[in-house]
Amino acid sequence: MILFTAIASATGLSALAVVLSRNIVRSAVWLLFTLVGVSLLYFLLGAEFVGATQLIVYVGGTMVLVVFGVMLTAQQQFLKIRTRPQEWIVGIVLAGALFTLLATVSLRLGEGRTTAPTESMPGTGQLGVGFLTTYLLPFEIISVHLLVVLIGAAYLARAKRRPREGVASD
Amino acid sequence: MTELGLTPYLCLGAFLFACGLLCIATKRNAVGILMGVELVLNAANVNFVACARFVPSFALEGQVFALLVIVLAAGEAAIALAIILNFYNNHATVDVDRADELKG
Numbered sequence: 013m014i015l016f017t018a019i020a021s022a023t024g025l026s027a028l029a030v031v032l033s034r035n036i037v038r039s040a041v042w043l044l045f046t047l048v049g050v051s052l053l054y055f056l057l058g059a060e061f062v063g064a065t066q067l068i069v070y071v072g073g074t075m076v077l078v079v080f081g082v083m084l085t086a087q088q089q090f091l092k093i094r095t096r097p098q099e100w101i102v103g104i105v106l107a108g109a110l111f112t113l114l115a116t117v118s119l120r121l122g123e124g125r126t127t128a129p130t131e132s133m134p135g136t137g138q139l140g141v142g143f144l145t146t147y148l149l150p151f152e153i154i155s156v157h158l159l160v161v162l163i164g165a166a167y168l169a170r171a172k173r174r175p176r177e178g179v180a181s182d
Numbered sequence: 183m184t185e186l187g188l189t190p191y192l193c194l195g196a197f198l199f200a201c202g203l204l205c206i207a208t209k210r211n212a213v214g215i216l217m218g219v220e221l222v223l224n225a226a227n228v229n230f231v232a233c234a235r236f237v238p239s240f241a242l243e244g245q246v247f248a249l250l251v252i253v254l255a256a257g258e259a260a261i262a263l264a265i266i267l268n269f270y271n272n273h274a275t276v277d278v279d280r281a282d283e284l285k286g
Binding site: 013016020023024027028030031036039040043046047050053054057058059061062065066069070073074077078080081082084085094095099100102103104106107108110111114115117118119121122123125127133134138139142143147150154157158161162164165166168169 | 201237245259
């Protein structure tokens, strides 16, 4: 209970800091804290494998990608791009309305479910068997999808040495 | 120690979702928008795993779909960063308000 309150408030505060910090590098660091907090919540819920995957893939992979993206595009004028006040107003109204809606639905959904079932969550073994039997098709689709995405990303981000018409490229 | 219900987790998920939406709506840096999308996907994942814990018939499915979402988020981040870097090479900006054409 105390653990959940601490982790959840840390996660929520760092998620808020991602939005509110002007500097994009600071946003990236706050996002890192948010992802670690979410993975701690998975451990707290008893889903160890999902928590470990979150740590490895998100914190180890995706965050490195994002930080590289920040560093490669880091120039002084882009680090702190200002947002116009009317955009803030529209965004806050939209997000607030959505949060109220979702919170109401959550309160209604969670009414009868105050106690967790006594049996523990299915572990890594059951997950693996599930992926190779019932969920074989989604598993295969997502593996091919990942391959296609990575080839596409490498193709898009390749260094171009194509000369423009009439102009010698560097 | 009292047992927590499903509601706090769902509320945290809703809060993360709202933060992600606000991030997408207000950031003008393309990498910042990508961070907002990551927040939204994490909110969905928190809901999946919480439902896997508290709804008995959803115990395996919740974790399976959370893992699928994590893999999809990794792929999405890779392709989005490739596009952003390509755009930056062509136009020398990551301001989405000035990104009205993607052709190099």
